[in-house]
Every structure is written in C-alpha cells, then in structure tokens.
Amino acid sequence: MDINFAFGGLVAARLLLSFVPLPDQLKYDHLLSSPLTSNLRLHEGIYLFKNGVDPYSGGVFYQSPLYLSIFSTLLPLNRVSSPIIWTLIDAVSAYALVQTWRARSGVGKSNRDALLAAVYLFNPYLFLPSLAFSTSSISNMLHLLSIMFAARRKTSPALFCLAALVHVSLSSTLLVLPVIILLLGQPKSSLANPKPISIDFEKGRMIGLEFLAHFAVLTLTSTFISGGFQWLWQTWFVELSLPDLTPNPGLWWYFFTEMFDHFRPFFLVAFSVHLLIYIAPVCIKFQYDPLYAAFILTGVLGTVKAYPTLSDPGLFFTMISLFPEILPYLRYPIVTSLIHLHASLLLPLFNHLWLSQGTGNANFFYASTLVFGVANGAALMDCVWAGLRIALGETKEGYEVVQQ
Amino acid sequence: MALNIRGILGRLRSRGAGPKLKRRKALDNMAWTYFPRLKILLLVVGYAWMLCLPLKELSRGIYIDENALQPGGVNTNWNWGDVHRADSYLSELERLRDSNATSIERTDYISLQFQKLRIPTSIQNYTFYTRSGPIYGSNAYAILSSPRYSGAEATLISASWLSRMGDGDGTLNLRGVATVLSLAAFLNQYSLWSKDLIFVISDGYMEGMQAWASAYHGRTQSNMHAEPLQLTSGMIWTALDIDYPGHSFSHLGIFWEGLNGRLPNQDILNSFHVISRNTGGVPVLLHDNHDPNDDNWRDPLPVSWLPSTLGNNGRVKDYAYRARNLLRHVTYQARGHPSGIHGLLHQFHIDAFTIFAVPATGPHGFHTLGRIVESTLRTCNNLLERLHASFFFYLLPEPGTFTKIGNYLPSAVVISTAILFSGLRSWVQAGWVEVPVPASKEGRAKGSQVVKWERRSRPSLQAVLIILATHAWGVPLYFISTWPTPPRLLALACLCSSMLLASRFIDKIDSDTRKIAPIWMLLRSFNLCFASTVISATSVLNFSLAAVLAVLLGVPLSFSGPTDDVLTSVTLRFAYVLLAIFWFTPAWNVMDQAVWDWEFLGGYFSPFICMIYVPIIWQAVIVASLTNRS
Numbered sequence A: 001m002d003i004n005f006a007f008g009g010l011v012a013a014r015l016l017l018s019f020v021p022l023p024d025q026l027k028y029d030h031l032l033s034s035p036l037t038s039n040l041r042l043h044e045g046i047y048l049f050k051n052g053v054d055p056y057s058g059g060v061f062y063q064s065p066l067y068l069s070i071f072s073t074l075l076p077l078n079r080v081s082s083p084i085i086w087t088l089i090d091a092v093s094a095y096a097l098v099q100t101w102r103a104r105s106g107v108g109k110s111n112r113d114a115l116l117a118a119v120y121l122f123n124p125y126l127f128l129p130s131l132a133f134s135t136s137s138i139s140n141m142l143h144l145l146s147i148m149f150a151a152r153r154k155t156s157p158a159l160f161c162l163a164a165l166v167h168v169s170l171s172s173t174l175l176v177l178p179v180i181i182l183l184l185g186q187p188k189s190s191l192a193n194p195k196p197i198s199i200d201f202e203k204g205r206m207i208g209l210e211f212l213a214h215f216a217v218l219t220l221t222s223t224f225i226s227g228g229f230q231w232l233w234q235t236w237f238v239e240l241s242l243p244d245l246t247p248n249p250g251l252w253w254y255f256f257t258e259m260f261d262h263f264r265p266f267f268l269v270a271f272s273v274h275l276l277i278y279i280a281p282v283c284i285k286f287q288y289d290p291l292y293a294a295f296i297l298t299g300v301l302g303t304v305k306a307y308p309t310l311s312d313p314g315l316f317f318t319m320i321s322l323f324p325e326i327l328p329y330l331r332y333p334i335v336t337s338l339i340h341l342h343a344s345l346l347l348p349l350f351n352h353l354w355l356s357q358g359t360g361n362a363n364f365f366y367a368s369t370l371v372f373g374v375a376n377g378a379a380l381m382d383c384v385w386a387g388l389r390i391a392l393g394e395t396k397e398g399y400e401v402v403q404q
Numbered sequence B: 001m002a003l004n005i006r007g008i009l010g011r012l013r014s015r016g017a018g019p020k021l022k023r024r025k026a027l028d029n030m031a032w033t034y035f036p037r038l039k040i041l042l043l044v045v046g047y048a049w050m051l052c053l054p055l056k057e058l059s060r061g062i063y064i065d066e067n068a069l070q071p072g073g074v075n076t077n078w079n080w081g082d083v084h085r086a087d088s089y090l091s092e093l094e095r096l097r098d099s100n101a102t103s104i105e106r107t108d109y110i111s112l113q114f115q116k117l118r119i120p121t122s123i124q125n126y127t128f129y130t131r132s133g134p135i136y137g138s139n140a141y142a143i144l145s146s147p148r149y150s151g152a153e154a155t156l157i158s159a160s161w162l163s164r165m166g167d168g169d170g171t172l173n174l175r176g177v178a179t180v181l182s183l184a185a186f187l188n189q190y191s192l193w194s195k196d197l198i199f200v201i202s203d204g205y206m207e208g209m210q211a212w213a214s215a216y217h218g219r220t221q222s223n224m225h226a227e228p229l230q231l232t233s234g235m236i237w238t239a240l241d242i243d244y245p246g247h248s249f250s251h252l253g254i255f256w257e258g259l260n261g262r263l264p265n266q267d268i269l270n271s272f273h274v275i276s277r278n279t280g281g282v283p284v285l286l287h288d289n290h291d292p293n294d295d296n297w298r299d300p301l302p303v304s305w306l307p308s309t310l311g312n313n314g315r316v317k318d319y320a321y322r323a324r325n326l327l328r329h330v331t332y333q334a335r336g337h338p339s340g341i342h343g344l345l346h347q348f349h350i351d352a353f354t355i356f357a358v359p360a361t362g363p364h365g366f367h368t369l370g371r372i373v374e375s376t377l378r379t380c381n382n383l384l385e386r387l388h389a390s391f392f393f394y395l396l397p398e399p400g401t402f403t404k405i406g407n408y409l410p411s412a413v414v415i416s417t418a419i420l421f422s423g424l425r426s427w428v429q430a431g432w433v434e435v436p437v438p439a440s441k442e443g444r445a446k447g448s449q450v451v452k453w454e455r456r457s458r459p460s461l462q463a464v465l466i467i468l469a470t471h472a473w474g475v476p477l478y479f480i481s482t483w484p485t486p487p488r489l490l491a492l493a494c495l496c497s498s499m500l501l502a503s504r505f506i507d508k509i510d511s512d513t514r515k516i517a518p519i520w521m522l523l524r525s526f527n528l529c530f531a532s533t534v535i536s537a538t539s540v541l542n543f544s545l546a547a548v549l550a551v552l553l554g555v556p557l558s559f560s561g562p563t564d565d566v567l568t569s570v571t572l573r574f575a576y577v578l579l580a581i582f583w584f585t586p587a588w589n590v591m592d593q594a595v596w597d598w599e600f601l602g603g604y605f606s607p608f609i610c611m612i613y614v615p616i617i618w619q620a621v622i623v624a625s626l627t628n629r630s
Helices: A003-019 A039-050 A065-074 A081-105 A112-121 A124-131 A136-151 A155-168 A170-184 A201-226 A230-234 A236-241 A253-258 A261-276 A279-285 A290-304 A311-322 A324-329 A333-357 A362-392 B018-052 B080-098 B103-116 B174-187 B206-216 B266-280 B301-305 B314-335 B366-381 B405-431 B441-446 B460-472 B474-481 B485-509 B519-541 B543-558 B566-584 B591-601 B605-625
Strands: A399-403 B007-011 B121-130 B133-144 B153-160 B196-202 B224-226 B235-243 B248-255 B284-286 B351-360 B394-398 B401-404 B432-436 B451-455
Touching: A003 A081, A003 A112, A003 A124, A039 A065, A065 A155, A065 A201, A081 A112, A081 A124, A081 A136, A081 A311, A112 A124, A112 A311, A124 A136, A124 A311, A136 A155, A136 A170, A136 A290, A136 A311, A155 A170, A155 A201, A170 A201, A170 A236, A170 A261, A170 A279, A170 A290, A201 A230, A230 A236, A236 A261, A253 A261, A253 A362, A261 A290, A279 A290, A290 A311, A290 A362, A311 A324, A311 A362, A324 A362, A333 A362, A333 B405, A333 B519, A362 A399, A399 B018, B018 B405, B018 B543, B080 B103, B080 B174, B080 B366, B103 B121, B103 B133, B103 B174, B103 B196, B121 B206, B133 B174, B133 B206, B153 B174, B153 B206, B153 B366, B174 B196, B174 B235, B174 B366, B196 B206, B206 B224, B206 B591, B235 B366, B248 B266, B248 B366, B266 B284, B266 B351, B266 B366, B284 B314, B314 B394, B314 B543, B314 B591, B351 B366, B401 B405, B405 B432, B405 B519, B405 B543, B460 B474, B460 B485, B460 B519, B460 B605, B474 B485, B474 B591, B474 B605, B485 B519, B485 B566, B485 B605, B519 B543, B519 B605, B543 B566, B543 B605, B566 B605, B591 B605
Parallel strands: B153 B196, B153 B235, B235 B351, B248 B284
Antiparallel strands: A399 B007, B121 B133, B121 B224, B133 B196, B248 B351, B394 B401, B432 B451
C-alpha cells in the first residue's frame, strides 16, 4: 500500500477518534495528564494571562510561557481547534518516527512505514493523553523531531527542537548528550558490530554552544512574554521541588506525601540527581549507536522522571519499533507485557477505588504505580540487555552467553 | 576508547562462568521438569482454600474500628406512643392497599403525613421505558433539616413500597413504610441531629430508588424519565433501608450486597449488629439464613446427604451453615445484583444496608425495631469523617464474625497464578522445537534417541488478532442475550458453531512448525495469560466474581489444548461450549435479570459475561479444535 495513502488514512482515523464525544472526565484523569501537562491548567493559565493576571503568581499553572503565547494568539484552543491541533501534533510525531526509521535503516519508502505510524498513532498510552489534550503530546513531538533532525544531520533544527524540549520539560536534559553524539555520529544500526568511535570534540563544542544559544533565546523570549523571572520558579523549578503532589503514575509523588518536611530537600536532590547519573554510562556504552542511547534514556525518563504521565513510557514503547533487530534478543518480553497488562488494568481500577468509589485509599493506587514502575523497569533492563547481547550474535552449538 | 561488552562467550566448562551457568541450567531444567507438578499443587491449594473459606479458623470476631461510632451508647426514647402511631399509619396504609389505591394516591397520602408533621416534603414521578411497556411510579420524600449544622451532610432512611421478599415478588412492605413515617414524627422532636435526615418512601422495588437516587445525584439515563427533585440536602453518608413485610419478627437480617458487588463499610454493619443485640435484644442474621441452633434451621442440602452421624456433628453443621451464608453472598455479589434497594446507593459513596425483619410469629414488632433504628441513627449521627478504607473488604461467614482480605483473597489469586504459569509454559514451549539429531556411534549402540532443542519464531500478531476477534464476537452475543429464550438458544448455537468453523480456517495458518511455532500454542498462551489477569484484577473489585471465575476457569483452562483422540476432543469441546453458555440456558435464569440490571441499573455482569467470560472459553474451544502439532 502506498505510504502516503496509508499515513493519511491513519491520521484521518485518529482525527475521527478525537472528535468522538468523550466524557470530559478524560481531562481530569491523573494517568493522562500531570499538573505540568494538564489541559485544564493550560486553559486556566491562558485565561489569567489574557486578563492581565500573572499566571505564575499562584500555584495552578506550571507550563511554559511559550504555550501561553502560542495558544493565546496563533492557535486559540476551543472545542473544534483542540482535536485538530492535537491530531496534527500526533501526525507530526508519527511522521518524525517514520523519518527516523528511514534514516536508520537507510531505505526509502517501505512497508514498515505504515506500521510505525500506526504504532505511534494508536498506542493507547500515547493517544489517550492526546485525547485528553495533555501537553505531553507536544513534548513527545519535540522529542521525536529533535531525534529525527539529528538522525538526518540537520544540526540547527535538531538543536532548536532539543532546546524547546528541554525548555518545556526540564528532565529531558537527559537527551542532550545522545542527540549531540548523534549529530556527530551516524544513525545507522551498529548494535551488532560495535566499535569505538572518534569524536570531533571541536565540532561537539560548537554544537553545544549552538544548543545553549537556542536555549538562551527561548529563555529570554519566555521572560519577555511573561514579563519577569517568576516563570522560572513555576516551571523548571517545579520539576525539582515537587510542590504539587497530585497523584500520577510515577514513583515520586507518594514518597513526598509521606516524607517529613526536614528530609524533603535531601530526597529531592537524591531523586533529581538519580536521573542524571544514567546519562554518562548509557552514552559511553552505546557511543557507537547514539540513537539507541537516546532510546534507552527515553526509557529512563518514562520510568523515573518527576511528573510522568502514561505518554512518557508510551513513547519508549513506541520507539522500540525503531529497533526491530533487538527483538529476538529480548529475554522476557512476555513477562514484561504481562506486567504491563496488569498495570494498565490496575492503575485505572485503583485510581477509581480510591477517588471515585471511596473503598480504597492512596496506598492502593501507589501499589499499582509500583507495578507500573516494575513493568517499565523490566522493559528498560531487557532493552539494555538485548542491545548489548545482539553484538555477540547467534549462539553457537555448545556455547552459552552469561553476564559476569 | 576500548569497547567492553560484559558478556563473555565461553565454553560451558570455562572456569569463570562455569558454576554460574551450571546453576542456571539446573534451575531451568528443574523449573521445566517440576512445572506440571507445581501447576497441580497451585490448583489443589487454590481449590482447597476456596473450600476452607467457611472454616471458623479463617475468620475472627467483629470489632468497631471507628471510635466515633459508639454503637449502643445512648438511651433510646422510642416508646409505646410511637408504636401506636406506627399502628395507625399501618391501618391507613392497609386501607389504601385494600382500596387498590394508585401510586399517586399513595404518595399523596404519604406526603400529606409528612406535611402534617411539618417536615418539608415533595413527590417525584418517574417512568421507566421497558420492552414490555412503560412503568410509572412516584416517590414521596421529606427532608428534616439538621437543627445543629448547615445541612452539608445527610442520613437517608428509606422503605420501598414492595418488600425485597422474593426479589420484589409483590409482597408489600407496609410495616416498613409505617415505621419510616412514625420515625419521621419521632425524630422530629429531637434537636440533636447533626446531619439532615432524609425520608424516602420509594415506589415499586428497585425502580423507585433508582429514579430517586439518580435524580438526587444528577444522573440521567435514556430509558428512564425521572422528575428533578424539588428538595435536596447535602452529601448522604449513610442509609438505612427498612424492610418489614411480616406482621412480627424474631430476627433481623442484614442485606448488604450492592450493585456491581460493592459493599458498604463493615463498621456500619458491625455497629448495627452490636445495637441490635444489646439495645434491642434481637439476634442478627445474615440475609435470612437461620443458624443451626435455631428452631427455624432448615437442613441445608449438603448435610442431608451425609450419614446422620456426620450430619449431626456440630462442626459439620457449623461448616454447612457458614458455607450457605457465603454462597448466598456469592450469588448476589458475583452477579453484581443488589440484594435490596440499598444496593443502588453504594455507587454514590453511601454506606447503605437493608434491615430485614425476618417474618415470624413473634416476639418483636414496631417497638423493638424503632429502638434499634433510633440507636443506629444516633450512631450514624456521630460520624465525623469517612469510615476507614480498609473496612470495605470482608466476607461475612456468620453474624458476628468476618474473614479479612488476607485470608480469602489468595484463594482466587493462587488459582489465577496456576493459569498464568500454564500460559507461560505454553509460550516457552512455542519457542523451542525438539529435533532428532543423527546419532553418533555410541548413541546408536545404546539405542537412545538423541534430540536437541532448536529455537523457532513465535509470530504473535495472528494470535492476538484471533483473540480480539473472539471478544468482538461477544457483542452480538450480548444482543442475543436480550432475546426471548427459543430464538436465543438457536442464535447461541449458531455463534458457538461459528467458533468451531473458524478453527478450521485457523488451522490452515500453520506451515513449517520446525521454524514457526504452531498457532495453538500461542493462542493458548495468550488465552491463559489474559484469563489470569482478568481474575486477579477482578479479585479486588468483586471477590465473589473473581472466585466464580477462578473456580470455573481454573481447571478447564490449565489443562486445555488439542488432543489427537477424536472422541476426547469432541467431548472436551462440548464441555467447553457448555461451560461458556450455561448462563444463557433457561435452567439458570441469570441472564434475564442481568440484562435488566445492565439496562436500568448499570450492573455490568451481562456485558462482562458476553464480552469477557464467554470469549475466553471460546478461545479454549478454538485451541482444542486445532490439530495437535508440536
């Protein structure tokens, strides 16, 4: 089937789906949008902004000033425009995924393209947040775009998207290093034949500086838009200081609801630094395949970042389809899928038991987020294993592979 | 930078990895060899646990968790004057009954009585549009504002016109209605209420309360027209439904199962138990099951089959009694069918139950019932915060005792684990194929067959699509279940045979099983894993349903698979089909009620059976009909 036709069909199906009159309840769902990505809070922020009240003076709005300016002028949000905008965002993301695949596989159009697009557009972890108009769809788009541009060696667009991504979601800083290495290296799969790479540090430094320049421009623009530096504390710092403990499917919120206040700063630092320690080992290990390093770090983000929604692990699972070569080397895919199946049933169930039916409490939902965490962790570990294992090739008769 | 991969490729006997590798191999072998025994062990433990649930050892005595409740800690003021008032209401109600009064006339009368008591009152008319024509009715209700607080919270006291006897078979609840009216007059005299008191006399059986509670909480449904309520109050915390169909009673029964298997907080039931025993001196029953020491004790079926020495044994009698209580509970909870009109309120976060005055020739009447309800309302009135979340998970095997979640939940989960393990084994089995190797000289001399295991690919997509298709096939099944019996059975037969036909086509998918796993293994693996997940997820929502699923699916699924013998295969398939559709046969008159519950009350049992339960067994039927390739 022609890919353009198939892609158009998929996007049209997705658009139809977004116009199905869904209960507004979706927007309130804790699994689909966090305080940092909630559409309701975005509307609140835009309302305050339009009426001359600083949206960052209260504890409601934690999103970038760029969203304020874009959605209050260029793309006003209403019942008709929102489904179209969010479908387009998903379409662009799916397109970026397909283009990344083409750059990686080195082939032009192939039958796999439609499959990849479908895997993005109809992954329930991705389209449900998108139906709730969560801004996590936008950060996913920026995420995939920066990887796509980097894979196609478009330095400036890649760095701009990356800067925008880090700007709207600070924890995505994890991606900066692999994307820069990807710009210096190549996107082709070299998992099966790893070799050390030589890095042109001079060029790397220039790329780093360009990234900082883009980032500085976005920061200044934001300051200009919001008329002060207050937004810094109400967007970036929120991911580090966790002021809003609205439940989400991640691992942070429950700890900090239970924590005594005088331990809070210490554990906040521990949790935040914990995210950063993955960058160096993963980038060193997978230096020969920076795209894979970016993929693994996406998995880290989906598992342990501060305010995750379903769309963060969802992006990781969709990106697996970029690396079909690792699939035979996964050790326990069915176990991971089963834990995910359990988690995806238990998360809404326990959320409902706690908050609607009233016959459970926060511990129930927390237990299900732990199951979800185990599922994400298991998938991540298995992908790291498979990415390394593939270099050893098929086992020969009488030989075994062991990890020492 | 040198690359360092931390896997090493070494001979089995190489020094570094040897012992670890050996251990792993030994573990793998052990898991594979002992697996069938483990599965049987898990199944035996699970089923035995189910049988042990009625045992005394697994339960403990009830206690009150919420200190604020203070059950039975008040002097009651309800006296013979109030009983007399109830009697006069009763004679008026009987007059209305004998003159065949319409429901409008009845509600007018009831509303007038509330007006005479100077309690704000109103009437709500409603219509249900059923297949056999509309059902009209009208509810009367009154709201006594709390003299002490702002009316943000309320307690509900209700009685339905029809008693819950025979699931609303037409027995009138006249004394229940009279009790509520008389209580309204009595409670109005006191200024100690911290919550509004709402009195509802609902028409019909379930319909009236469904219309009233939906309107109160702002819910609408397409097949019901309910007038909006003119009077409202705050959030309802607790609700007592009074059901008094006989002319006097010896025991009070509690009915607590709600729609979709929801239960009220156990503290409320426990408080009522304490109050009924201590304040009223009335023994409490679960449902209306009398205990073995009672004159009304009817020999339950299992015991009468036993030899008399065993049947008269105290422990056996006790076990039978507790088992009967639990089974009664399961028949309500698993079907998600409310055991009284209180069951419609749990979905709105209201702890509600029905006080059922079990008809008898004596000795109790209005006097005892009034005191008990008064004291229970005082206890509800004491509540300052929501009752604790951990008290929503319990089984009640006997009045005064309960089984906590840790003692009953594992029974279903262990069975679901056995199913899960069987599914995982199928998955592993699908990934490997046994290939005979041209034997070496020594091997041939010994006469032993040398085999080796080779990997093969497991294309999952087809199996997943087949599974999705069977679940989609459950949609027509749901529509069929709403039909009358003769065409229903015919259509059921067609649907089931379509599954057998489909397996003919699915069988053609298999090509070279040396390279690609046979489809039945993948199908079986996904079927079992999904079934196990459904059972464990359901177990926290509705334990009875999970237990029924575990018992019905445990053994049949764990041992599913194709067989070479034609006769066995046909028998097996027939048994599976029977297991799938027995709910729909007229002998088990379950589905008609379930469809009604789904259409008018929102009980999800019938769609669950049609779209989850039956498709799971259909998948097993398909697996059993495929050719046995390995």
